[in-house]
Each structure stands twice: as structure tokens, then as C-alpha cells.
Amino acid sequence: MTYSRRTFLKVLAVLCAGRIPFTHAVTLKPVLQVAVQSPWMANQVAITRSGRLFLGLPRYSAEYATPSLARQRADGSLQPFPGNRWNTWQPGDDGSEAFVYLNSVHVFTDESVWCVDQGSLSAGIFGEQFARPGPGAQKIVQLDAGSGEIIRILRFDETILPPGAQMNDLRFHGSRIYISDSGLGGIIIHDLKNGLTLRRLSGMPVVKASDKAPPAMLAHVKGGKTFHPPNSDMIEITADGTWLYWAAPTGPLYRVQTEYLWNEKLSDTALAGHVELVYDNNFSGGCAMDSEGNIYFSETETHNITLWSPHGKSAVLVSDPRLVRPDGSFISPDRKLWIPVKQPVVSTSDTGKAKRVFNIYSIDLPNNYEGIPLGSAVSGS
Template sequence: MTRRRFLAAVGVASASGLTSFAHETDRPLSLTVAVRSPWMANQVALTSDNVLFLGLPRYAHDKPTPSLARRQPDGSLVPFPGNSWNDWKPGDDGREAFVYLNSVHIFADDTVWCVDQGSLSANVFGEEYATPRPGAQKVVQLDPRSGAVLRILRFDETILPPGAQMNDLRFHGSRMYITDSGLGGILVHDLATGKTLRRLSGDTVVKASPTQVPAILAHIKGGQTFHPPNSDLIEITADGKWLYWASPTGPLYRVETRYLNDEALANHELAEHVERVYQNNFSGGCSMDSKGNVYFSETITQHITVLAPSGKTAVLASDPTLVRPDGSFLSRDRRLYIPIKQPVAPGPSEDGKAAAEAPFVTYSIALPERFAGIALGGPVTGR
């Protein structure tokens, strides 16, 4: 089962209103509505000068949506880029258009990187759309100003065998690391050489753990028919030494990139260097800061939980409207942005009519220097 279908299944009804918390460094922090959207967003990313982009999944037949939107200077959201990339419809081949964006991220070069899974939910759109057409599954790099396509990466069946599904990506230097949440695995692509490796394919450490499944399935109507996705969440430390990943169910693993990048090391030898770090609560997404803290967007608890390198954890934010929080992003000015995949009622200071037309919110949290005894850092930009 794909991540998007599983996350949709575990969603619970949203409570209305926004709870305010005191700005104290040992209590949950306040949420600010950064942007409202008429379309459900599962990813958010910002350039160094705070131009905001939303990744927008196709989640229903009767709710047309672009795949990528950019916030304009007047605060409005427009499909980006403004051409056929957002015009895909069932039946099109999807080579030169977005089919289903599952990741949108911005790194040191300020360009927009998108992971297009190239397929849709069989439960919603039918089995014929659950398998990507040739070339539809891809990584696309865009200029954030003009929308020009700078690069498209496609991989053959040695890298993406049938059933593989690219999920999210991170960079360090010229190397790109991508999770495969379909079969389970890590892709390593070197932009400088064009060489790509498929690592840990189908190994236990890239598979979803059954540890949390009973609690998760308790939230799903007819949940016994659902199966959690495999390696999904991905982060890399600021120095590029450690790559972290997890299924939404956990656990969180890590490995030194020197082993991951060593093609002379067989997968079973590589697996011996993988470390189990933490049993996270079921999470739709995460972020890492420059000090190595991981911020989990927890689905069932409705918390944003920070995990320090020491192993200490703290609830950074907690609110009844944090329903199905997903792929978060840490901006250059140290704000954590979290898209919410459930409609959120307007707060006291918001225009109710406008909010009804744009029911999906992305929150932001201003990060203090320290929280609950944990020193917090800035963004990891891949440089």
C-alpha cells in the first residue's frame, strides 16, 4: 500500500479552532497559520527569501487540484509552473507533466526539487492508474522564479523495479538520496557522475515495522486490509555523515553515508553498519535541523515531537488541529512549516468566508534557540 493511501486511512476528524500556548521553552509552542490553501497539501518548501511552494496530492475524483503551487507576493496561491505540467489528467502518459507529487524540497541552490511517483491510488482512481506508465515516475528540478525545467531524472528497472515507488529525497554535495516506500530501499544518485545505486533493497531495515500496526489499525475503518508503506521519511545530517530514514510506523534507522556510497560493499555487508535509532510514533513526515534534531509530524498523537541526538524527546507543539500533519520544512529564518491534510476551521482573527474557500492550512512555528533543554539549529541545506 502507498504512503498516501495509508495516511488518508488513519486520518481522524478535525477539531475546530486553534489552541494557543504560552511561548515558554519547555511547553508546547504556538502555531501560526502561514498559508491557507483551497487544495490539500502534503509538502511545503521555501526559498532562502521565503518564496513558499506547496506540494498538492491528487486525492479525490471530485476535487481537481494542481500538483504544485507557489505563493505570490499578494499571498495568493497559483499553480506552478504555469503550463502543462499541472494539466495532467487520467489517461495522459505523464512523462512531461506531474501525476502525483509526493515530495517538494528546496536545498542550498534554491531550486525546487519534486518527486513525482507517477501513479495514483487504486482505491480512488482505479487499478489502471496504480502502476506508473513508462517515464511517469521521475525527479524534476525547477527554477523557482521562471518555472523552467532544469533537470528531469528517470531511472530504469535496475534502480526502480516493478513495485518500487520513490518517496522523498535529500542532498549532500552532489549526491542525492531517495527513499523507496514501495519495495523498501535507498537510491543514491551522484549528479556529478550520473551513476545511481540501489541499496538495501527489501532488507528488514527498510521495511515497515509491525510494532505500531495494531494501534494504527484501531483508527482505520476496515483497517485489516491496509498495509503500511516501507522506507519513507529521510534526513541527512548537516555534515553529510549520517543518512536517517524510517517507515511512518518506525523505527528510525541511520547509516554512515561512506558505507552507503561504497558500491564495493554488498547489501548484506552494508546492513551490518545500519543502526536502529528510535521507535517513533506513527508519523507522516519529518525534518532535521543543523544540530541533528529530528522533528516528527505525528499522526495519531497530533504532536510535533523533537528527538535530540542524545535520545531526549520533547513535544514541540500539540494541538487538536494537527490532524494528519505531513512533510515539514525548516526555513532559513528558523521557522518550522507543517502542512495539515485535514480542513481547519478559521481562527478568531481570520475571515470565515475566505477560510471556507481555503480550508487547508500550513502552520509555522518559530523555533527558539533552546527547547526543553535541547539546543535547536537551523536548516540542513545539503551543502
């Protein structure tokens, strides 16, 4: 088929005006880059506006010693932070003024570092005697990002943390903190200004893990033990503070308007009536949210980072076999998504010895991906 010059120019003008879509446009996937290498397993990463990088280092193994929190030096190396008794705890020590098991490390608009210490260790690795938090060991700790000074420690009584409760992660909006309980299942809310603390939706179906678990997780269950995935684990809040989202690793993703959470006149049953099920995520170790309300899931079995939009669309942002057990990701002020993985990379050192390192990856977020506008970091202000 041939076209006259006049017809060709008419079609070209319509295309340039955007009236006919380019059906063969290609969306380029972001490139996964090794950003940091750690000698210790990291499951959390957080970065201040000034570029200070922190890693959360959980005690997953009795074989390999680890501090709990590390900060990156100017030369790129990592050092325990704040570098005193907080990072030298050993099983059997008093855990009230030391890090026992950090499960979350985050930085918000105040530029301080917030840590969730579950205060207990895995019974299967360290023994039943260390599987229950000692007095004051389960806590939230706020540190100065520069000096390492302890600014604040939050502890809650058994009305907020009954036996079996396990604080997992936290997010901020203004003076209000939102904390997930992955043990019994529940949402804890605390106002720093007036001290009000509430436990909501405790043990209800909307905060419980579903019964699905990936075969890769079940394959590690030995001796006839039953795999019990954590309950409400991942938690995010929109930039305007209107919606709180949460999910167990198994999914699904739920949300509720925060005005209902803080309404003490609403019973948990009434509150559950306002909860919405919005997405059935794949098994994920962690997530992050941007200022457009998009959630980035770190999928455990697929090696994917999957993007979910509040408008209902989802897309695989990056897929890479190096993403083995990706965990708590973080969006930095320069619009990079940082992703720690819990699988070591083994290489040979200059001396010929095997060297284990854990990679923290990053990707630059495009402004738009497969028709989904992508935002910037949520600061919690």
C-alpha cells in the first residue's frame, strides 16, 4: 500500500498531536545495581536526606555473629552503630538497653533513625528460652543519625503487647506512629504528642496470614514442623496520612482510612467493616510505598519487585535471579529504590579464602512505568 505525501503528513500530524497512540512503545525496565556490600545479613535499609545509609541486621544465625545496626562510613565501609553496648548483646544478656533482634529500621522526616526491636530470637535456632522477650526487651528505639545518641525508647504494657504479640514494622504520619504486630496479628497506633496508644483489630481475620505459602518456604520445614507465616507484617501509610495499608507476607493487602483507626468509639468489629481488601500479593518479605500511593512488593519466590498501583494496576518493575529473598526496601530522597537480600554471595578473597557478602541493590525509579505514574519518597510529615 502506498500513501500520497499529503496523506502521510496528515497522519504524522495526528501522531505528533497524541491523538493516535504509539502501539509499539517499549517500557524499559529499571536496571538493578549493586549499591552496598555488607559482611552481615541485612533485611532493612534506610537513608537520610543527607545521604547517611543504615542497615538493619537481624540475628538469623547462631553461627555468624552480627551487630544489629550499622551505618555506612564516607569510604563505603560499614560500622556498628552506635557502636557501644547496644550492638554487643549476647543471648542471656539483659535486653532492655541493647538491641536483641531488630526487624525494622526506618528514617522519616525528622532525620532520626527508628528501630523496632522484637526482643526475642528464633526458638528453632537459639532455643525456646530465648524465644520470649525479656523484661523491656521488646521496644522501639529512636537514635540521632549523627551522634548515635538514644533520643527515645517506647515500651508498651500487656494491654498493647499481650503475650505472643510481636512488633514488626512501623510508619509515621506527623506525630502518629503505626506499628504492625506480626505475632498475634494487629495494628498498634501511638500518638507522640498526647501518649494515646491503641491496639486495633487484634487477632481478627483481616490481620491474619492466609493459608498459602510458597513451596520454597515449605521445603525448609523439617522434622514435621508446621510452617506458620507471620501475620500482619508489612505496613505503609499514604503521604497525606489518609490510608493505612498492611499485609502478611502471604497476603492479601488490606487498607483502612486512618480516621476510623483513631475513633475510639468504633469497636474492632465496627472498624473491620471499614477495612478494604485491595490486592492479593505474592509471598513477599517486605515492601515500600511512594508518594503516589504505589506499593513495591519484594517477592520471595519469584525474584521480582512487583509494583501495585492504588488504581488497581500492577506490573513487574524488575525481575532478576540475584533477588534471592528480598526484604524491607526503601525509597531514598533521590528516588532510588533500595533492596536488601538475605542470600550471601560467596567469592574468593585475595588470600584465596572464601568471602561471604550480602548485597544491597538499588534501582532508579522512572517517572512513569507501564502507564503508572511513580512518586518520590514518603517522609512521614
